[in-house]
Amino acid sequence: MTSVGRLMLARLxxxxxxNACLPAGQVPGGPWTARGxxxxxxxxxxxxxxxxxxxxxxxxxxSARAYQGVGRADLFIQVIPFASxxxxxxxxxxxxxxxxxxxxxxxxTDVGEPRDVAPPEIAGPTLxxxxxxxxxLDGQHARSLNLWCVAGSRxxxxxxxxxxxxxxxxxxxxxxxxxxxxxx
Numbered sequence: 545m546t547s548v549g550r551l552m553l554a555r556l557x558x559x560x561x562x563n564a565c566l567p568a569g570q571v572p573g574g575p576w577t578a579r580g581x582x583x584x585x586x587x588x589x590x591x592x593x594x595x596x597x598x599x600x601x602x603x604x605x606x607s608a609r610a611y612q613g614v615g616r617a618d619l620f621i622q623v624i625p626f627a628s629x630x631x632x633x634x635x636x637x638x639x640x641x642x643x644x645x646x647x648x649x650x651x652x653t654d655v656g657e658p659r660d661v662a663p664p665e666i667a668g669p670t671l672x673x674x675x676x677x678x679x680x681l682d683g684q685h686a687r688s689l690n691l692w693c694v695a696g697s698r699x700x701x702x703x704x705x706x707x708x709x710x711x712x713x714x715x716x717x718x719x720x721x722x723x724x725x726x727x728x
Contacts, residue, residue: 562583562607563581563582563583563607563608563609564607564623564625564698564726564727565581565607565608565609565621565622565623565723566609566621566719566722566723566726568611570722570726571611571619571719571722572715572718572719572722573613573715573718573719574613575613575614576611576612576613576619577611577612577613577614578609578610578611579610579611579612579618580609580610581607581608581609581610582607582608582609583605583606583607583608584605584606584608585600585603585604585605585606586599586600586604586605586606586624586625586626587599587600587604588606591638593638594631594634595626595627595631595632595634595635595638596635596638598626598627598628598631599624599625599626599627599631599635601627602625602627604624604625604626604627605625606622606623606624606625607622607623607624608620608621608622608623609621613706616706616710616711617704617705617706617707617710617711618704618705618706619702619703619704619705619719620701620702620703621700621701621702621719621723622699622700622701622702623698623699623700623723623727624639624698624699624700624701625697625698626697626698626699627697628697629670629694629696629697631697632694632695632696632697632698632699633670633671633694635699636671636673636692636694636699639692639699639701640673640675640692655677655678655679656677656678656679657677658675658676658677658690659675659676659677660673660674660675661674661675661676662674663691664691664713664714664716664717665717666691666693666717666720666721666724667721667724668693668695668721668724668725669693669694669695669700669720669724670694670695671692671693671694672691672692672693672694673691673692673693674689674690674691674692674713675690676688676689676690677690677705681706681707684707684708685707685708686705686706686707686708686711687705687706687708687711688703688704688705688711689703689704689705689711689712689713689716690702690703691703691716691717691720693720693724695724695727696727698727700720700723700724700727702716702719702720702723704716704719
């Protein structure tokens with residue numbers, strides 16, 4: 545089965561699952577508009593790692609939601625439940641190793657390489673890692689700020705992208721804090 549086929553099957557198997565990501569109206573720094581929301585069975589890519597195998601065994605459902613801030617930025621949040629906090633911590637390394645692709649288009653060019661940065665202070669998570677990806681958007685310097693956080697046995701992945709002056713680490717930290725708090 546192709547990876548697209550596995551993802552479609554994983555989405556079908558998650559029907560009826562609640563999306564754990566914040567609704568657009570609860571995302572700090574708004575107004576935000578939801579651009580899409582998905583749930584799918586964790587491990588849809590076909591990974592055979594131990595942490596993914598255990599997550600699949602507990603019928604874990606990954607939640608994802610995309611948002612757009614009017615004229616400002618794009619935001620993506622993903623919440624992934626794992627079998628234990630130790631598995632969640634191990635999964636951060638695996639998630640960060642996945643290829644991160646940003647397609648070059650007419651408006652997105654000169655996509656750079658992601659670089660690790662010191663993560664902002666975030667209340668709640670036991671592990672926070674951060675990276676920044678530079679690119680050019682409509683001829684202007686832009687960047688994508690990315691966080692991977694462990695909150696209990698869940699991993700929260702968040703990315704905030706747009707023109708460099710519009711996307712700031714304190715804003716993403718506030719959003720992730722709200723997401724982590726909503727999980728409790």
